[in-house]
Amino acid sequence: MGRSISVLEYALLGSVAGSPLSGYELRRRFLETPMRHFSDSPGSIYPALKRLARKGLVAPVPTAERSRRRKTAFRATPAGQRALRAWITEPITRGDVVSALPELKLRFAFSGAVLGMAEVVHLLEKLERELRFYAADLAAYYRKVAPGMSLTGRLALENGLYEYRANARWASRALAGMKREAKNS
Amino acid sequence: MGRSISVLEYALLGSVAGSPLSGYELRRRFLETPMRHFSDSPGSIYPALKRLARKGLVAPVPTAERSRRRKTAFRATPAGQRALRAWITEPITRGDVVSALPELKLRFAFSGAVLGMAEVVHLLEKLERELRFYAADLAAYYRKVAPGMSLTGRLALENGLYEYRANARWASRALAGMKREAKNS
DNA sequence: GTATGCATGTAATACGTTACATGATTGT
DNA sequence: ACAATCATGTAACGTATTACATGCATAC
Numbered sequence: 047m048g049r050s051i052s053v054l055e056y057a058l059l060g061s062v063a064g065s066p067l068s069g070y071e072l073r074r075r076f077l078e079t080p081m082r083h084f085s086d087s088p089g090s091i092y093p094a095l096k097r098l099a100r101k102g103l104v105a106p107v108p109t110a111e112r113s114r115r116r117k118t119a120f121r122a123t124p125a126g127q128r129a130l131r132a133w134i135t136e137p138i139t140r141g142d143v144v145s146a147l148p149e150l151k152l153r154f155a156f157s158g159a160v161l162g163m164a165e166v167v168h169l170l171e172k173l174e175r176e177l178r179f180y181a182a183d184l185a186a187y188y189r190k191v192a193p194g195m196s197l198t199g200r201l202a203l204e205n206g207l208y209e210y211r212a213n214a215r216w217a218s219r220a221l222a223g224m225k226r227e228a229k230n231s
Numbered sequence: 232m233g234r235s236i237s238v239l240e241y242a243l244l245g246s247v248a249g250s251p252l253s254g255y256e257l258r259r260r261f262l263e264t265p266m267r268h269f270s271d272s273p274g275s276i277y278p279a280l281k282r283l284a285r286k287g288l289v290a291p292v293p294t295a296e297r298s299r300r301r302k303t304a305f306r307a308t309p310a311g312q313r314a315l316r317a318w319i320t321e322p323i324t325r326g327d328v329v330s331a332l333p334e335l336k337l338r339f340a341f342s343g344a345v346l347g348m349a350e351v352v353h354l355l356e357k358l359e360r361e362l363r364f365y366a367a368d369l370a371a372y373y374r375k376v377a378p379g380m381s382l383t384g385r386l387a388l389e390n391g392l393y394e395y396r397a398n399a400r401w402a403s404r405a406l407a408g409m410k411r412e413a414k415n416s
Numbered sequence: 417g418t419a420t421g422c423a424t425g426t427a428a429t430a431c432g433t434t435a436c437a438t439g440a441t442t443g444t
Numbered sequence: 445a446c447a448a449t450c451a452t453g454t455a456a457c458g459t460a461t462t463a464c465a466t467g468c469a470t471a472c
Binding site for chain 1: 264265267268326329330336337339340341342343344351369372381382383384386387388389390391393394396397398400401405408409412
Binding site for chain 3: 446455457458459462
């Protein structure tokens, strides 16, 4: 069937999980917010939106607008919400953190919309564990190969190490913050 | 003509700029080293290698090997070195750091092989400037929108902020290290 | 009345992904 | 003898990129 869903499609789906948005508004989001790494080109967004609609994951909402500008806003359907949830709660495997970190972060960013607090915490815990694990891996690799590397190669490797450590620290702090907040509610 | 060169192709080209490597060895690199975010699938690497060969940027080196295993190692040609250099020294525009940071890092990682120390420093300075600039942008954006965001959305935004700050700090430290080293030579 | 922003689309192309396929060599 | 690893490829498919194209609305 029209099975798999691309990361771009999930990004769109997650964006219309809360309030409906039109293709143009989604483009502006990708252009103006830190979701900038997604292309804002109409050639990617409108077709992706149509695919989601064809799969029944989003649906156009009646345009109760005073403006006569043609504009079709889409919203996630119940099936869309389920698909989003399924994607976000997919198991995090070792190595996802290496080859698909941006996707994991996107999943986390959207998790608040479809998951309960306890599940969000669980997701973040998994993420933190994998980040720490890979940071340690990288550190070991660095110690092993750094002596024989070129200066820029070694620095690039260091960059990766620092970045993963920063990510791991972020996850720890975020986790602590969430647990604190959970008590005050 | 066979103009543009994909990031994967540059990754391969840069990898064979120093010593020749076969498709299989390149796959293993992508599998076992922190270049893991590149796919190690034969369906991407062998065709990309062939495209590079067709463009005259890499060439097979005579297999003076004792092993009778068929194996074709490729090395960057002079034209390949020039193309690599041209890519690495392309101007860094505002926003590259947002939409193409991994590519910028790859360029830096390979820069040692084709650029002089002064040019590498210049590249890193540009990179550092843009990283700081965007980190500041993100911080301003955070202050503006954070109050109205969901918890996970806000945390994801924080993550981006921390990550860019970590990158900027790395660039500063690397720069300081390079300048120190330049004196001792 | 003309430029800018809103708003949506299509067509050509090239590329990466996945799956499939083959065979030689080394180690046990 | 068999499994694992070395080593290279092809075919189908979907999708992102780029460029082109259209038209309405608003502000000046």
